[in-house]
Amino acid sequence: MAQTILQNPAPRRAAKSAAAFRTISEVAVDLDVPQHVLRFWETKFPQIRPLKRGGGRRYYRPEDLVLLRRIRDLLYGDGYTIKGVQKLLRENGAKALAAGADEPGTVGAKGDKLASRQRAELEDLLTELEALRGMLDGPDR
Secondary structure, X not given: OOOOOOOOOOOOOOOOOOOOOEEHHHHHHHHOOOHHHHHHHHHHOOOOOOEEOHHHOEEEOHHHHHHHHHHHHXXXXXXXXXXXXXXXXXXXXXXXXXXXXXXXXXXXXXXXXXXXXXXXXXXXXXXXXXXXXXXXXOOOO
């Protein structure tokens, strides 16, 4: 009779506390962005300053994670450019920008108002262009 060998699955790590530092790989998974993007953002946003230990390993604080999440949301969700986010950080500071994700009336809400105003202007422009196109096409088409 053949004996079956039970294999232990890889041991699971206990979830880290909210105050624990995170490695770049953990942050990349949490934010769903590649690690090279996080390194690139460090060059563009001086407010992102992870601790660097031996061998250049990065350790992100919880407040770094909040700021990175907000930057990701502004870039990927709200359509800001890197220069636009840099301007927001210069004008409002990293703490205000990070807080803007949750608090109404802060940077996040201003960005939402700006985006909706721009969207309305673009929709008006599209309506005008469609009307002009109709005039150019004439009644024959």
